[in-house]
Amino acid sequence: MTQRLLPPAEAAARPPLWRSRDFGLLWGGQTVAELGTRISGVAVPLLAADTLAASVFQVSLLTFLAWLPYLLFSLPAGIIADRVDQRRLMVACDLGRAALLLSVPVVALVGQLSLSFLYVVVGLAGVLTVFFTVAYKSVLPRLVPAERLLDANAKLTISQDSAELVGPTIGGVLVGLVGAAKTFLATGATYLVSAVTLLLLRHRPAARSAPDRGSLRAELTGGLGFIRRQRILLAILACTTTSNFFVMASSSIEVVFMLRELHASPALVGLVFSVSAVGGLVVGALAGRVTAWLGSARVIWVAMAAPGPLYLLMPLAQPGWGVLLYGVGLAAFSANAVLFNVASMTYRQQITPPELLGRVNAAFLWICFGVIPLGALVGGALGSQLGLRPALWICVLGTWSASLFVVCSPLRGLRDVPAAVTPVRDAVS
Numbered sequence: 389m390t391q392r393l394l395p396p397a398e399a400a401a402r403p404p405l406w407r408s409r410d411f412g413l414l415w416g417g418q419t420v421a422e423l424g425t426r427i428s429g430v431a432v433p434l435l436a437a438d439t440l441a442a443s444v445f446q447v448s449l450l451t452f453l454a455w456l457p458y459l460l461f462s463l464p465a466g467i468i469a470d471r472v473d474q475r476r477l478m479v480a481c482d483l484g485r486a487a488l489l490l491s492v493p494v495v496a497l498v499g500q501l502s503l504s505f506l507y508v509v510v511g512l513a514g515v516l517t518v519f520f521t522v523a524y525k526s527v528l529p530r531l532v533p534a535e536r537l538l539d540a541n542a543k544l545t546i547s548q549d550s551a552e553l554v555g556p557t558i559g560g561v562l563v564g565l566v567g568a569a570k571t572f573l574a575t576g577a578t579y580l581v582s583a584v585t586l587l588l589l590r591h592r593p594a595a596r597s598a599p600d601r602g603s604l605r606a607e608l609t610g611g612l613g614f615i616r617r618q619r620i621l622l623a624i625l626a627c628t629t630t631s632n633f634f635v636m637a638s639s640s641i642e643v644v645f646m647l648r649e650l651h652a653s654p655a656l657v658g659l660v661f662s663v664s665a666v667g668g669l670v671v672g673a674l675a676g677r678v679t680a681w682l683g684s685a686r687v688i689w690v691a692m693a694a695p696g697p698l699y700l701l702m703p704l705a706q707p708g709w710g711v712l713l714y715g716v717g718l719a720a721f722s723a724n725a726v727l728f729n730v731a732s733m734t735y736r737q738q739i740t741p742p743e744l745l746g747r748v749n750a751a752f753l754w755i756c757f758g759v760i761p762l763g764a765l766v767g768g769a770l771g772s773q774l775g776l777r778p779a780l781w782i783c784v785l786g787t788w789s790a791s792l793f794v795v796c797s798p799l800r801g802l803r804d805v806p807a808a809v810t811p812v813r814d815a816v817s
Contacts, residue, residue, distance in 0.1 A: 410531050410589050411540060417585030418524075419547040421482070424578025426555025427562065427571060428489065430658050432510065433643040434560075435492075435568035438654075440503045444776070448640035448768025450510050455636065455764060457514040458757035465522040466611055466750025470743065474523040474530075475586055481520035482583035488513045490576035496569035518753065525749040529737045531589075538734040539676060545726050546672035550665070560658025611751030614744060620685075623797035624732045627692060627790050628756045634786030635721070636760040637767030637779075638702070642714070645776040650711045660711060664718030671723040675730050683803035684731055689794040691727035695720035696788035703780035721787070 432450055436442040469477065488509050495501045532540045562571040615621045646652040646660060671678065679687045698720035705714040740748045770779035794800075 430559035462754035556661030611747030638783035663715030667719030668722030
């Protein structure tokens with residue numbers, strides 16, 4: 389089942405997406421929330437490493453706890469997202485995350501902040517993020533027509549990279565000015581803004597059919613069964629999963645690497661992450677044109693394979709301004725991620741039946757994000773046992789190797805992804 393695509397002339401006659409009230413609210417709210425996420429991405433490890441004197445492995449545990457909920461809760465979240473008002477679910481998650489983050493400066497003010505408390509906050513916020521993300525990825529096709537999905541996904545991705553451009557720098561500066569704990573006041577406030585914009589949406593969920601009375605196992609695995617029958621989705625799933633594992637392995641140690649190996653200040657750490665966002669921001673603005681030029685199938689494997697050599701700059705980074713080499717390597721990955729994610733997400737949203745989209749998105753998150761906590765633990769273990777720089781070499785080479793799944797798949801022989809789904813033969817299990 390696919391959504392009907394309008395002829396090019398009719399699609400061009402529609403008003404631009406930024407004039408859509410509901411999409412504008414979603415876009416604005418998520419831009420602010422992404423900014424808060426990027427600020428906390430710097431504040432959390434700095435709070436642990438500097439204020440709480442955490443070890444390399446203890447810092448990596450924060451990443452593990454933030455992503456572990458995807459492994460534990462993604463499939464149940466898919467069932468819930470397919471049955472409830474997705475907007476209300478997202479609002480509840482935003483309010484919960486705001487309360488958790490705002491508790492950090494309060495606990496610090498009374499002198500009770502500990503690494504254990506930070507673990508609890510990060511873990512619970514991770515659970516709410518799982519439910520929010522599943523609903524968020526499922527509600528977009530209800531707000532914009534099918535022929536505008538690529539444009540909508542590209543705009544949302546631009547917001548993510550814009551937040552990545554300025555958020556870490558703001559986070560590093562705030563940590564330097566007011567301390568890591570007080571920086572959480574800003575991150576909590578961004579989720580409150582997101583909740584307000586979602587409450588203002590006029591969209592109401594479409595009427596839902598009565599839920600299937602089949603077994604719970606059948607409901608939990610419904611999305612997995614759909615993915616298993618699609619050759620292209622299987623290749624994308626394997627590629628994304630491998631990439632996420634090694635990317636998170638490097639992410640779990642990169643702040644410590646810059647602090648202890650490169651002797652970077654908190655502000656310079658933030659600047660590195662901001663530099664890394666440039667690649668994604670530029671490519672995000674051109675995603676539609678690049679996809680049209682390369683083809684919607686070709687862009688997937690080219691985006692994964694071509695930037696790989698630049699990843700090697702990350703473990704080659706040196707103290708002083710040489711730390712920016714790390715940012716250049718991250719920028720290459722950011723550009724890759726934008727093209728790959730926009731194209732693959734748009735394809736998934738278009739071919740999946742609306743009543744199954746929540747579970748399909750949840751299945752992707754369960755596998756692709758479920759390996760992230762494992763990657764975080766591996767990164768921490770490699771950094772502790774081999775040293776931070778050797779560990780980064782392993783991680784960047786592993787990240788580049790993920791491209792083999794799409795380079796060696798049927799996508800290699802296609803210019804554009806076919807409109808119709810391509811089922812896997814029954815022999816595949």
